[in-house]
Amino acid sequence: MTKPIHVTSEIGKLDVVMLKRPGAEVENFTPEMMPRLLFDDIPYLPIAQKEHDNFADTLRENGVEVLYLEKLVVEALDAGGSELKASFLDQMLTESGYAAGVIHHVLEDYLLSMTTTDMVVKLMAGVRKNELDFVPQDLVSAAEEQNYPFFLDPMPNLYFTRDPAASIGDGLSINHMTFPARQRESLFMTTIIEHHPRFANQGLNVWRDRNQPGRIEGGDELVLSNTVIAIGVSERTSAQAIEDIARRLFEKQSGFEKVLAIRIPHNHAMMHLDTVFTMINHDQFTVHPGILGEGGQIDTWTITEDSSGDLRVDHQTDLKQVLKDALGLDDLDLIPTGGGDPIIADREQWNDGSNTLAIAPGVVVTYNRNYVSNQVLREHGLKVLEVLSSELSRGRGGPRCMSMPLVREDL
Ligand SMILES: NC(=[NH2+])NCCC[C@H](N)C(=O)O
Structure with missing residues (x-):
């Protein structure tokens, strides 16, 4: 029987995916908060939702079962009863900066008085100070945060379900996110995996959980085959975390034998490997020409296990050759974003032109x-399904970022 998480490639026919429809969280902030919240603009919510529904419909029309994050969290919490709801909230408040004290208790009373759905939606959207009939008197609130409008910040990046966790084989990594703006997001995934009837006690492997030191995000984790994974060394993913997950995958007999660490520029436009490089067919990839040096050079390290069980790390710079060797291919087609025109490539990469979601070999959204x-x-023979993008793109993520595949057919 196929496990509730089963992903052995980037391109196998997509059967089940998890999405998050943008909600109040994507407009519950001010321009001043944008850099910290990792947004470059504030989406117009009704249009963003329409566009997201268009994305979900496109997937459904192509035979994909779409699950929604909020619904899974609510079902998981309800399955665990009031004790779980309380301990989940306690953890969320702790990670939001209120481990104890008056504000912790006030927020706890406020949120626990809600239905589970309302509580989850509220946690995602953020809690403003003016929602509560309460003025905190502690020194931090009075002296430093008097004009700050939120008790709990919104989590506008939740619609990028790709990042807080990544499906790998019959399991996943639940990620220790880089920036505070996203760190709480992966607690939702832990709750789903531990308590949702569809996922809990199904023998899923958590290869690496959110408490491990070293940051890693799903946009950097690409499952190239049932034995090879590529991971970006990026603004969001550290070399330390890559070594750690490689070790765990090798030790736990996951079937994965090779991890390709690919170093990309560390900046906001290219925060993850999947913003500059995606796999779209057995032998075809998109690549942003801006990451490659003369003759297609880029630093890659192939990590394997040596005979004594230690990690072996081999450095190479020819991306095409590295991929051919790792995947056993005679040739492959690296398709440049924007056709290679430097202005168009940069412009379209900025709006996630390289961030394609393969839903079958050679079929991309x-x-x-x-x-x-x-x-x-x-022109390179792919079937391209286009989705609406004016508002969604303002969050700096495309179809791959907005989707977490849970089940793909094996190749
Ligand atoms: N897999 C991705 N490329 N995700 C894009 C995430 C964008 C989001 N605003 C962030 O900076 O975190």
């Missing part, structure tokens, strides 16, 4: 605004 890259993909 992309943003319609990246019309040059989409045309190039078609």
